[in-house]
Amino acid sequence: MDKISVIISCYNEEESIPLFYEEMERVRKQDFAETEFEYIFVNDGSKDKTLEEIKELRQKDGKVRYISFSRNFGKEAAMLAGLEHAEGDYITLMDADLQDPPALLRQMYDCIKNEGYDCVGTRRVTRKGEPPIRSFFARIFYKLINKMSNVEMVDGARDYRLMTRQMVQAIISVKEYNRYSKGIFSFVGFKTKWLEYENIERVAGETKWSFWKLFKYAIEGITAFSTTPLIISSVIGLLFCLVAFVLILVIIIKTLVYGDPTSGWPSMVCIMFFVSGIQLFSLGIIGQYLSKTYLEVKNRPIYIIKETEKDEK
Numbered sequence: 534m535d536k537i538s539v540i541i542s543c544y545n546e547e548e549s550i551p552l553f554y555e556e557m558e559r560v561r562k563q564d565f566a567e568t569e570f571e572y573i574f575v576n577d578g579s580k581d582k583t584l585e586e587i588k589e590l591r592q593k594d595g596k597v598r599y600i601s602f603s604r605n606f607g608k609e610a611a612m613l614a615g616l617e618h619a620e621g622d623y624i625t626l627m628d629a630d631l632q633d634p635p636a637l638l639r640q641m642y643d644c645i646k647n648e649g650y651d652c653v654g655t656r657r658v659t660r661k662g663e664p665p666i667r668s669f670f671a672r673i674f675y676k677l678i679n680k681m682s683n684v685e686m687v688d689g690a691r692d693y694r695l696m697t698r699q700m701v702q703a704i705i706s707v708k709e710y711n712r713y714s715k716g717i718f719s720f721v722g723f724k725t726k727w728l729e730y731e732n733i734e735r736v737a738g739e740t741k742w743s744f745w746k747l748f749k750y751a752i753e754g755i756t757a758f759s760t761t762p763l764i765i766s767s768v769i770g771l772l773f774c775l776v777a778f779v780l781i782l783v784i785i786i787k788t789l790v791y792g793d794p795t796s797g798w799p800s801m802v803c804i805m806f807f808v809s810g811i812q813l814f815s816l817g818i819i820g821q822y823l824s825k826t827y828l829e830v831k832n833r834p835i836y837i838i839k840e841t842e843k844d845e846k
């Protein structure tokens with residue numbers, strides 16, 4: 534009998550968890566008569582009653598397992614912890630807010646079982662219910678990163694996916710500290726099928742992603758899977774050297790022919806500002822990569838577990 538592990542990362546989801554569990558159980562009873570399940574709730578340092586809610590479920594249902602972090606380590610860390618602790622043959626990642634409909638699971642499972650895929654991912658074809666400005670920047674981000682990186686990032690792809698044990702093992706073997714899962718999923722390869730669905734708004738609670746957090750996540754994605762920005766800054770530097778060289782020639786000739794009236798101070802200031810701006814920008818890019826390298830070299834644990842269901846007596 535196959536076993537499916539459902540990994541749910543939770544950060545302040547006390548309201549969503551009971552609703553999620555109810556819906557998931559409904560789907561399981563309806564669509565999966567002959568499959569074993571385990572639910573792994575990863576409590577990512579929630580500040581509300583998330584852990585209590587999970588423990589309550591654990592009391593009445595032995596399928597429920599949990600991992601509770603010592604603080605908030607972020608969704609990437611939560612997903613990794615879930616993957617590392619899952620025992621199933623097929624493993625799926627879900628959000629607690631029911632934006633990843635469990636009802637799709639049967640179809641995903643069939644694709645892997647009958648059509649020979651290793652992974653079935655989901656992507657939203659609409660971004661309904663999202664602020665337009667956020668969708669706009671998301672589009673630009675995907676355009677940019679796909680130009681700059683060899684690894685393909687699918688626009689609208691969610692983390693919700695069902696994977697074989699083999700693929701999960703490959704993902705776990707990617708040991709980097711700065712994890713950008715969407716990139717890692719493509720990086721490990723394997724045959725992936727995409728199911729499309731309309732965006733669904735969360736059932737309860739609110740999104741944990743502010744615009745600033747998303748912006749930082751986007752930079753994470755770019756620096757983790759592309760070194761193109763480094764090349765861009767070199768090219769800009771080179772271009773400016775060329776321009777400067779031509780200008781110097783022009784000025785020398787002009788001085789020799791027309792003498793040297795002291796003019797052009799305002800334009801000089803503009804150029805100085807512009808060029809030093811570019812320099813700082815390039816330095817910033819290098820700094821990004823350097824800081825990533827710094828964090829990788831330190832080799833800190835990606836998450837720290839405070840307790841799991843195994844600690845219970």
Ligand code: UDP
Nearest residue numbers: 542543544577607608611628629740741742
């Ligand atoms: N999440 C998490 N750690 C965090 C932030 C979010 O585990 O630091 C979880 C959250 O509980 C939810 C999922 O990640 O189950 C997706 O978060 P959210 O719904 O806020 O993001 P959105 O769907 O709006 O992109």
Ligand code: MG
Nearest residue numbers: 628630632735
């Ligand atoms: Mg959500």
